[in-house]
Structures are given as C-alpha cells and as structure tokens.
Amino acid sequence: MISEIITIGTEILIGSITNTNGPYLSRKLTDFGYEVRYHESVRDNYDDIRDAIELAMKRSDVIFLCGGLGPTQDDMTKQALAHALGLELVFDEETWNHIVNVSMSFSKKITENNKRQAEFPKGAIIIDNPKGTAPGCLLNYEGKQFFLMPGPPREFEPMADDIVENYLEKVAGENFVTSLLLVNIGESLCESILRKEKIETENVEINTFAKTGEVEIKLIAHAENPEDVPKIGKEHAMAVDRVKELFKDNLYGNGERDSFETLVDLLREKKMTISFAESVTGGTLATMITGVAGASDILKESFITYSNETKEKLLKVNPETIETYSVVSEEVAREMSEGLYHKTNSTYTVATTGEAGPKPSTNHEVGTVFYSIRKEGEEILGGKRLFKGDRKAIQYRSSKFILASILLHELGVHHGRK
Amino acid sequence: MISEIITIGTEILIGSITNTNGPYLSRKLTDFGYEVRYHESVRDNYDDIRDAIELAMKRSDVIFLCGGLGPTQDDMTKQALAHALGLELVFDEETWNHIVNVSMSFSKKITENNKRQAEFPKGAIIIDNPKGTAPGCLLNYEGKQFFLMPGPPREFEPMADDIVENYLEKVAGENFVTSLLLVNIGESLCESILRKEKIETENVEINTFAKTGEVEIKLIAHAENPEDVPKIGKEHAMAVDRVKELFKDNLYGNGERDSFETLVDLLREKKMTISFAESVTGGTLATMITGVAGASDILKESFITYSNETKEKLLKVNPETIETYSVVSEEVAREMSEGLYHKTNSTYTVATTGEAGPKPSTNHEVGTVFYSIRKEGEEILGGKRLFKGDRKAIQYRSSKFILASILLHELGVHHGRK
Numbered sequence: 001m002i003s004e005i006i007t008i009g010t011e012i013l014i015g016s017i018t019n020t021n022g023p024y025l026s027r028k029l030t031d032f033g034y035e036v037r038y039h040e041s042v043r044d045n046y047d048d049i050r051d052a053i054e055l056a057m058k059r060s061d062v063i064f065l066c067g068g069l070g071p072t073q074d075d076m077t078k079q080a081l082a083h084a085l086g087l088e089l090v091f092d093e094e095t096w097n098h099i100v101n102v103s104m105s106f107s108k109k110i111t112e113n114n115k116r117q118a119e120f121p122k123g124a125i126i127i128d129n130p131k132g133t134a135p136g137c138l139l140n141y142e143g144k145q146f147f148l149m150p151g152p153p154r155e156f157e158p159m160a161d162d163i164v165e166n167y168l169e170k171v172a173g174e175n176f177v178t179s180l181l182l183v184n185i186g187e188s189l190c191e192s193i194l195r196k197e198k199i200e201t202e203n204v205e206i207n208t209f210a211k212t213g214e215v216e217i218k219l220i221a222h223a224e225n226p227e228d229v230p231k232i233g234k235e236h237a238m239a240v241d242r243v244k245e246l247f248k249d250n251l252y253g254n255g256e257r258d259s260f261e262t263l264v265d266l267l268r269e270k271k272m273t274i275s276f277a278e279s280v281t282g283g284t285l286a287t288m289i290t291g292v293a294g295a296s297d298i299l300k301e302s303f304i305t306y307s308n309e310t311k312e313k314l315l316k317v318n319p320e321t322i323e324t325y326s327v328v329s330e331e332v333a334r335e336m337s338e339g340l341y342h343k344t345n346s347t348y349t350v351a352t353t354g355e356a357g358p359k360p361s362t363n364h365e366v367g368t369v370f371y372s373i374r375k376e377g378e379e380i381l382g383g384k385r386l387f388k389g390d391r392k393a394i395q396y397r398s399s400k401f402i403l404a405s406i407l408l409h410e411l412g413v414h415h416g417r418k
Numbered sequence: 419m420i421s422e423i424i425t426i427g428t429e430i431l432i433g434s435i436t437n438t439n440g441p442y443l444s445r446k447l448t449d450f451g452y453e454v455r456y457h458e459s460v461r462d463n464y465d466d467i468r469d470a471i472e473l474a475m476k477r478s479d480v481i482f483l484c485g486g487l488g489p490t491q492d493d494m495t496k497q498a499l500a501h502a503l504g505l506e507l508v509f510d511e512e513t514w515n516h517i518v519n520v521s522m523s524f525s526k527k528i529t530e531n532n533k534r535q536a537e538f539p540k541g542a543i544i545i546d547n548p549k550g551t552a553p554g555c556l557l558n559y560e561g562k563q564f565f566l567m568p569g570p571p572r573e574f575e576p577m578a579d580d581i582v583e584n585y586l587e588k589v590a591g592e593n594f595v596t597s598l599l600l601v602n603i604g605e606s607l608c609e610s611i612l613r614k615e616k617i618e619t620e621n622v623e624i625n626t627f628a629k630t631g632e633v634e635i636k637l638i639a640h641a642e643n644p645e646d647v648p649k650i651g652k653e654h655a656m657a658v659d660r661v662k663e664l665f666k667d668n669l670y671g672n673g674e675r676d677s678f679e680t681l682v683d684l685l686r687e688k689k690m691t692i693s694f695a696e697s698v699t700g701g702t703l704a705t706m707i708t709g710v711a712g713a714s715d716i717l718k719e720s721f722i723t724y725s726n727e728t729k730e731k732l733l734k735v736n737p738e739t740i741e742t743y744s745v746v747s748e749e750v751a752r753e754m755s756e757g758l759y760h761k762t763n764s765t766y767t768v769a770t771t772g773e774a775g776p777k778p779s780t781n782h783e784v785g786t787v788f789y790s791i792r793k794e795g796e797e798i799l800g801g802k803r804l805f806k807g808d809r810k811a812i813q814y815r816s817s818k819f820i821l822a823s824i825l826l827h828e829l830g831v832h833h834g835r836k
Contacts, residue, residue, distance in 0.1 A: 015444030026433030282708025290700025
C-alpha cells in the first residue's frame with residue numbers, strides 16, 4: 001500500500017515545531033507492511049491543503065492528514081478535504097455531546113466555534129480521540145483511504161496506534177517483525193557490519209534506528225502468499241539469529257524497554273544497590289537511574305564531587321594522588337570509587353573524572369573520561385575513554401557508556417559471557 | 419520569496435530518522451524574510467526525486483534539496499536534478515582534489531564511487547562543505563534557485579547558515595527581528611496573552627517557539643520600501659517594548675543563551691556558589707548546572723539524597739520531622755536545605771522532595787514537589803508545586819522551574835524587581 005502523510009500547520013513551515021508525527025506513524029506503517037512514499041507539510045491555508053490532497057490522490061492509496069482539526073478558523077482540514085472531494089460536511093450530534101462533556105471535564109469554555117469539530121465529510125467513520133476534543137475520521141473515497149488525525153502528538157500517537165491496529169486494511173499475507181536493542185556500539189558501525197555480512201536477503205529487510213547511544217535493529221519480512229509463510233518465516237528467523245550472534249556483546253534486549261529501564265529492573269531483581277561519585281558526569285549518571293520508576297530501591301545516595309576538596313573530604317581521596325597524577329586520572333577515579341564504597345556500602349560504586357570542556361583544565365584532551373566501577377568493593381571495570389561532542393554530549397555519552405557496561409556485565413554473568 | 423524544502427532519504431520515510439534539517443532551515447529563512455510554503459520528503463528513488471523537483475518548479479521560487487549527495491548508488495539528487503532540467507553533469511577537478519585531501523585526512527578510503535561527489539549540473543556554483551566530503555551547490559535556472567545540500571545535520575546546518583548569509587537574494591527592504599526569552603511560563607499561556615493584548619499588527623508578525631520549559635517570542639517585521647523603514651521600525655520597537663512589559667516577570671534574555679547558561683554566568687560573575695540536596699529531582703538540578711561551561715566555579719559539591727537515612731545522616735534532617743510530616747513535605751525540604759547550608763556553606767542551597775511516580779509513596783499526588791531555596795542560609799523561596807507529565811518530565815520541569823526562579827530572583831535584584 002502506497003501511503004502518504006500530510007502534515008498541516010504553519011508552525012511547521014516556520015520551524016516553530018518539529019514534525020514528530022510523521023516519523024512516528026511512518027515506523028508503525030513500515031512495521032505493518034505499508035510503504036510510506038511521501039511526507040508533505042503545508043501551511044494552514046485552504047488552497048495549499050486542497051492542492052496537497054489532490055496531489056496525494058494521484059500518487060497514493062492511503063492518505064493521512066494530520067492537524068488542523070481544532071476549533072479555530074485556522075483549522076480547515078476537514079473543510080478542504082470535503083471541498084477537494086466534492087462532499088458536504090455533516091454535523092454529528094453524538095460527537096458534539098462528547099465534545100461538550102470532555103470540555104466540561106477539562107473546565108474549558110465551549111464556544112460556537114467548537115461546533116466545527118463535530119462536523120465531518122459525509123460518509124466518514126468517526127475515530128475516537130480519548131486524549132482531546134477533536135475526533136479523527138476515516139473516509140473511503142474512490143478506492144482511496146483518507147485518515148484525518150489531530151496534530152498534538154499526545155493525541156496523535158494513541159490514534160495512530162488505534163488506526164494501525166483497527167482501521168487499516170491488512171496487507172495480504174503475513175508480516176515478521178523483530179526488534180533487537182544494542183548498547184555501546186554506533187549506528188554506522190552496526191550498519192557497516194550488517195552490510196559486510198550481507199544479512200539482508202531479498203525477503204528480509206533490515207533497518208537500523210539510532211536512539212542517543214542505543215541502536216535498534218529491526219528485521220522485517222513479508223510473506224504475501226500463504227505457501228511462502230514457512231520459508232520466509234524461516235529466512236527471517238535465521239537472519240535474526242545471525243544478527244544476535246554478530247552483536248552478542250552489545251545486545252541487551254528485544255522489547256520496548258530501554259537500557260536504563262533494563263538495568264534498574266535487573267539490579268532490583270538481584271537486590272543490588274548503586275551509588276555514584278560524579279565529577280565529569282556532574283549528576284548525569286544519577287539522573288539516568290532516578291529517571292526510571294523503582295530507582296529508589298537501588299539508589300539511596302549519590303554524590304557530585306566536582307572540586308578537589310570535596311573529593312578529599314567526602315571520598316577520602318589522597319591529596320597526594322591528586323598532586324602526583326592530577327585530578328583527571330585513573331588513580332583518582334579508583335580512589336573515588338573506593339571511598340564511595342566505604343561511605344555507602346552499595347553493591348556498585350562508580351566514579352568518574354575527566355575533561356568535559358570546552359577548555360581542558362589538565363593536559364588531557366577534552367572528552368577524556370576516567371571511570372572506575374566497583375562491585376562489592378572490587379574494581380571490575382575501569383580505565384580511560386575518549387568521547388566526542390560538546391560538554392553535554394560528553395557527559396551523556398560517557399554516562400550511557402558506563403551504565404551500558406554495567407548492564408552488559410550483569411547480563412554476561414547471567415548469560416555465561418565474561 | 420516562496421521557498422520549498424525537499425528532503426531526500428528513505429530513512430526519513432520509514433521513520434528511522436526525524437527530519438530536523440527542515441525546521442532548522444525554515445527558521446533561518448523565516449527570519450530572513452522568506453516564506454516557506456512546502457516541506458516534502460521523498461525516498462532515494464530517481465523518479466520520486468525528479469517528480470518532486472518538477473512539482474517544486476511549478477509552485478516555488480527557491481528550492482532546497484537536502485540529502486542524497488553521498489558517494490553511493492543510493493545518492494542521486496544531482497543526477498535527478500540534472501535530468502529534470504535537461505542539464506549534463508560536469509566533473510570538477512578542484513572539488514575532486516578537495517575530496518581526496520579531506521578523505522585522506524579522515525583516513526578514509528577513496529573509491530571510484532567518490533567521483534560522483536565531484537560532479538555537478540552544468541552551470542552550478544559550488545558551495546564548500548567544511549564538515550564533510552560532499553560539497554553543496556547553487557543552480558540558477560529559469561528564474562528559480564536550486565540549492566543542493568548534504569543530509570547529515572552537522573554538515574547541513576553550517577551550510578544553511580552560509581547560504582542564508584552569502585547566497586540568498588535579499589528580499590527588498592529591511593528586516594526587523596527580535597527574539598525574547600522567557601522562563602516559568604507555558605507557550606499556550608504566552609500565546610493567549612499575546613492574542614488577547616493584540617500585539618501583532620499588520621506589519622509585525624509574532625511567533626512563539628516552545629523549548630522544553632522555555633518560550634521564545636520572536637517579533638518579525640519587514641519594510642519593503644525604504645520610506646517605510648522608520649515607521650515600521652518604530653512599530654516593531656513598540657511591539658518589542660509591549661511584549662517586554664507584558665512578560666517582565668518571566669523575561670530573562672534576548673540573545674541565544676539559554677536560561678541555564680544565563681544563570682551560571684550570573685552566579686559566576688557574582689562569585690556565588692550553589693549546591694543541591696535532591697530527592698525527587700534525582701540529580702537533574704546538578705546536571706542542568708554542570709552541563710554549562712564554567713559550572714565548576716559555582717558548584718563544588720552536590721548530593722542526591724534519595725533515602726530517609728541519607729537525609730538524616732548527611733543533611734541532619736530530624737527523623738521526627740519525617741515521621742510527623744512525612745518525607746514529602748515542606749518541613750523536610752526546609753530542613754534539607756538548611757542541613758545542606760551547614761554542610762557546604764554555598765551561597766545558594768536548594769532542596770527538593772516529592773512524588774515522581776508512577777505510584778505515590780505518600781498521600782501526595784504524583785507530580786507534587788516541595789522545594790526550599792536558601793541564600794546565605796535564609797530561605798528566600800520555597801513551597802509546594804504540582805508538575806504534570808511522567809517521571810522524567812516531573813523531574814525536568816520542577817528542576818527547570820527552580821533554576822528559573824533563582825535566575826529571576828537574581829535578575830530582579832539587579833533590575834529593581836523583587
């Protein structure tokens with residue numbers, strides 16, 4: 001099915017907001033076996049919307065119109081669609097009652113303008129919007145499907161899920177979709193390994209998605225004829241196994257949970273605790289952990305020890321070590337994690353020191369991070385790594401790397417790896 | 419000038435990456451007085467690219483083609499453009515030498531494929547790409563301007579800046595652009611105030627941009643005829659003054675520096691220090707500060723005190739206070755910031771306690787945050803606030819609110835406000 005996503009809103013064309021609805025829906029549609037060929041964004045302008053609809057009718061089968069369903073005069077997507085297709089707009093009493101109820105529960109005022117939200121092109125099937133007042137709709141017209149959807153992502157995304165699950169025509173045959181999640185490896189390295197190993201076959205498509213320090217590899221296969229299902233299913237499973245084997249040192253999951261959630265769950269399950277003594281990462285490690293529900297079971301206390309004095313006072317780092325090796329050194333990181341262990345008795349104690357830039361304070365390059373990870377007081381991982389980017393990127397990447405290393409270490413113990 | 423931005427790349431259509439080039443360039447063009455009417459994204463497909471170009475020629479004056487300038491067979495933007503316009507591709511010796519040099523300095527292998535990157539439609543003006551191997555180009559054709567630009571944002575963005583500054587035809591007349599930065603106010607409230615006060619005039623356009631907890635208000639005016647410049651300039655200045663007055667309690671800057679940078683600079687300048695005792699915010703406050711260059715001058719040490727024991731041990735919170743009022747209370751926040759002051763002697767000591775969810779541990783609603791801000795040991799701000807969103811959003815929003823409150827407090831002292 002050739003699909004097209006048209007986003008309507010002047011705020012997109014002036015760069016005031018970034019279109020995240022397009023990618024969201026695109027991923028869903030691709031997984032579902034649809035081919036998204038066009039994204040188009042136009043202003044809140046009657047003629048532009050109508051032109052976009054007329055163009056889409058010529059080139060696409062399933063057309064999504066996002067935005068412009070609100071109550072103001074700027075919102076004219078339904079009007080433009082009705083006009084382009086020569087249909088009249090019909091007032092829907094039930095929708096109107098719903099809008100009145102929702103608005104009252106939000107203590108919002110209702111005006112005559114809101115009535116526009118209860119009008120739909122004749123023949124449209126109304127799609128509920130549990131997160132807002134503007135319902136969506138589906139219109140079947142001359143073999144084409146039009147979906148009208150609200151613009152705000154928190155309304156758009158649940159409706160996109162609903163549409164893919166309940167309203168779209170299934171493509172003939174069966175879809176095989178597997179998602180694998182990796183840490184501590186870059187997307188481009190992933191891609192070049194996949195290309196070199198020629199995992200992709202005629203039937204199995206492989207896409208990689210970079211997610212700030214994580215990579216998702218998605219394997220999609222589609223069997224159009226029932227008799228091909230076993231063969232293509234097997235081809236898909238073999239490709240999945242090969243990818244798993246290729247990236248076994250970086251693989252941490254195949255679900256929807258990110259690496260932080262996976263780590264917090266794992267440590268909770270094992271009744272372990274963690275504390276940080278952060279210099280260069282400046283609180284980023286703690287924030288990554290405390291951002292996950294249940295973090296309070298594993299993190300009781302954590303420290304940002306930016307100055308030398310604090311390192312000495314709080315973590316009992318020897319001033320001579322700082323003087324001899326400088327504060328940005330493996331030796332200092334090691335004493336920090338040791339002092340932290342004596343202070344907190346946490347299962348994992350982790351220390352960082354380094355150069356976040358923009359100017360280095362020692363003779364180390366900006367991006368240098370020394371880290372030391374202890375488990376029950378014994379150093380299990382540590383050393384020096386160089387991270388690219390600006391200050392925040394260095395903090396983020398080094399923290400992500402450290403937590404991913406702990407996750408892989410715990411999984412390895414589990415899975416019989418190192 | 420009617421402009422159109424065409425983004426080329428299958429990875430966009432499958433949702434693997436989000437198109438950030440479109441919004442980036444859109445903002446630049448809007449500030450420059452251009453009208454961006456269309457964003458379109460198409461796959462790495464010869465026919466689709468050519469169709470998009472032919473369509474753009476009918477409806478736009480200035481057309482940006484982004485992506486598809488790489489060395490592989492997937493990269494075919496220049497070929498499609500040359501074909502659409504009936505032009506031949508010409509090999510540019512100088513560009514080729516540059517590509518060879520750049521590749522060698524990156525220790526990258528050069529293949530025969532790379533030669534594609536040195537070919538341009540006949541008549542094109544080559545635009546340097548200091549960040550990568552693929553140069554861009556400008557082609558003037560039958561009154562239309564075509565700009566070909568590389569897809570990766572770190573190459574795209576500097577080239578966008580260069581193009582707007584050096585290659586675009588100026589719209590006739592003069593542009594007035596002012597940007598005002600606000601904190602602790604939502605974009606929708608901003609907008610409704612602006613609408614109610616009718617600040618926008620026929621000549622002065624006002625756009626708001628939401629940036630995670632900050633709002634940028636941009637006032638743009640354009641005087642096409644030289645004789646209108648004084649009048650329109652005055653109209654613009656008056657609108658700026660009215661907006662400044664309307665939002666004086668939330669205004670912190672009018673440059674490019676965000677509120678965190680502004681706060682760190684201000685505290686450094688005044689030789690002040692800051693420390694945090696974070697429970698509900700879990701390190702987010704410290705991370706916001708340490709993400710700014712120069713943070714080490716103002717933050718020496720900071721604590722994440724998640725458990726009751728740590729609050730008692732480290733900050734000397736009275737166990738009875740926790741028992742009487744519960745750990746999520748104004749009283750506990752106040753004792754935390756006090757204990758922190760005695761421990762660190764920092765100019766500002768800030769404490770948070772609350773419910774980040776997903777389930778509350780006390781009888782307070784998820785999103786409840788108690789905070790206490792002391793300056794030289796005296797509580798100057800504090801109390802209870804409710805924040806919306808999931809766990810991370812509550813941590814982020816409450817931290818942002820607190821730092822913005824400190825910033826506005828310090829600015830107020832400066833500016834004669836409370």
